[in-house]
Amino acid sequence: MLVISFASSKGGVGKSTTCVSLAGCYVKAGARVHLIDLDSNLTASRWLKDETARPPTLTVSAPDPQILTEHLQETARHYAPDVTLIDVAGSYERALTIAIARANLTIIPCATTEADIFEAARIAGHIQTMYAAFDRVPLYRVLATRVAALVTHAQAHAFREIARLKLPLFETVIPHRVAYEEVGLLGPPHLADARRPSTAKAITDLERLRSEIDTLLAAPEATLTADESAA
Ligand SMILES: Nc1ncnc2c1ncn2[C@@H]1O[C@H](COP(=O)(O)OP(=O)(O)O)[C@@H](O)[C@H]1O
Ligand SMILES: [Mg+2]
Secondary structure, three states, X not given: OEEEEEXXXXXXXXXXXXXXXXXXXXXXXXXXXXXXXXXXOOHHHHHOOOHHHXXXXXXXXXXXXXXXXXXXXXXXXXXXXXXXXXXXXXXXXXXXXXXXXXXXXXXXXXXXXXXXXXXXXXHHHHHHHHHHHOOOOOOEEXXXXXXXXXXXXXXXXXXXXXXXXXXXXXXXXXXXXXXXXXXXXXXXXHHOOOOOHHHHHHHHHXXXXXXXXXXXXHOOOOOOOHHHHHO
């Protein structure tokens, strides 16, 4: 089971949007996907509430973050997902630490503003410290989200900052698009009407992201989950 955690200590960076969108992308690719919503606002689970609007291969749960470890085992038994995506609430709780420790890959969504990059760097530092304590090498990437079509000075500066801080960045970016704004209303782009230009473009972004994730995880140095390395 592949586990991908979405971590950010800041709200509004597009964490839930990207998490739900990527869930749709994996489902469309034929995977059994389970989304664990650890945010007490229950954004992602609210967006995916309508069971008739989503395929049976996309399931959602919103457990008590305190029991994440047990819940992950339960999820594996009950749903046997190929991919589990965890939308982690924005604070330094135990759940964030567990979600990161359990993940094959942690995605740090980050809008291209100075404040968001500062927060992304903090999360990256947290991941490194945690993994160093267990002599493991983490796999994480910053994902630039809500990227404007016209490159502003602020945005160019943001990308320079990411480089200066040596934050590992996905080549794929998630642009600012109507299709993402509508995820709460219409579901993930892959499950929405692909005839709409914005939706079609979002599908292309997400396919690119998925392929980049596949390449990352196929690399020999790709991190094992705590369970796998214990095995
Ligand atoms: N790529 C995007 N393009 C346009 N709007 C976006 C994008 N990503 C997120 N949004 C919008 O930004 C707001 C915050 O997104 P959300 O995913 O809830 O953030 P978070 O989970 O990090 O708090 C939502 O209103 C969402 O519709
Ligand atoms: Mg959210």
